[in-house]
Amino acid sequence: MEQYNTLPRKFYERDARIVAKELLGQILVRVYKNNILAGKIVETEAYLGRDDPASVARRSKVPYSELMWEDPGTAFIYAVHGNWLLNIVTMPRGKASAVLIRAIEPINGIEIMMKNREVADTKNLTNGPGKLTKALAIDKRFNGVDVTKQRSPIKICRGFDENFEIVRRHRIGVSKDLEEPLRFYIKDSKFVSKK
DNA sequence: AGGAAGATCTACT
DNA sequence: GTAGATCTTCCTA
Numbered sequence: 318m319e320q321y322n323t324l325p326r327k328f329y330e331r332d333a334r335i336v337a338k339e340l341l342g343q344i345l346v347r348v349y350k351n352n353i354l355a356g357k358i359v360e361t362e363a364y365l366g367r368d369d370p371a372s373v374a375r376r377s378k379v380p381y382s383e384l385m386w387e388d389p390g391t392a393f394i395y396a397v398h399g400n401w402l403l404n405i406v407t408m409p410r411g412k413a414s415a416v417l418i419r420a421i422e423p424i425n426g427i428e429i430m431m432k433n434r435e436v437a438d439t440k441n442l443t444n445g446p447g448k449l450t451k452a453l454a455i456d457k458r459f460n461g462v463d464v465t466k467q468r469s470p471i472k473i474c475r476g477f478d479e480n481f482e483i484v485r486r487h488r489i490g491v492s493k494d495l496e497e498p499l500r501f502y503i504k505d506s507k508f509v510s511k512k
Numbered sequence: 513a514g515g516a517a518g519a520t521c522t523a524c525t
Numbered sequence: 526g527t528a529g530a531t532c533t534t535c536c537t538a
Binding site for chain 1: 519
């Protein structure tokens with residue numbers, strides 16, 4: 318299998334909108350019991366700081382949200398309706414914002430992901446934020462993991478060079494969204510959570 | 513103690 | 526495709 322190389326911290330040290338867009342096509346890798354589980358990121362959403370009514374950083378720092386203010390490239394895992402959602406912290410340390418990984422296209426370890434999720438359909442395996450964390454066996458224990466480190470159990474690596482169109486829409490599921498659309502996905506991907 | 517939360521599943525049309 | 530039930534965790538009172 319080919320070698321995956323992580324993206325540097327600088328990549329995350331930028332506006333969440335830019336990072337969300339540029340994470341499309343990169344590879345999410347999970348080292349799990351001596352196996353490599355991996356998938357191409359096909360859908361993301363940006364969450365901003367204090368002025369974003371949908372962001373957990375809209376209020377001041379509380380224990381469950383404090384990782385939003387951590388170093389860029391930190392995994393921030395959040396529970397919603399009994400699902401774990403994987404975010405990556407963006408912007409320089411102390412500026413709360415993050416990118417939610419909403420969907421991936423399975424590449425490696427598909428058999429194991431199917432077992433974790435108890436489904437047999439690849440299209441339905443990782444096409445949602447709570448689905449992909451379950452397929453990759455990601456939960457709160459991994460809060461704070463540095464995804465820029467080659468030896469991390471969860472990391473994000475450079476994808477293959479390919480051309481695709483990016484679609485920009487409003488975020489999904491939030492009760493109060495901003496006027497600005499902050500959801501990005503790869504056009505025509507069969508693995509996005511929703512068109 | 514009560515309820516909201518960035519979701520998912522199932523069962524319909 | 527859409528509606529409603531149910532999901533689990535952690536905040537707020």
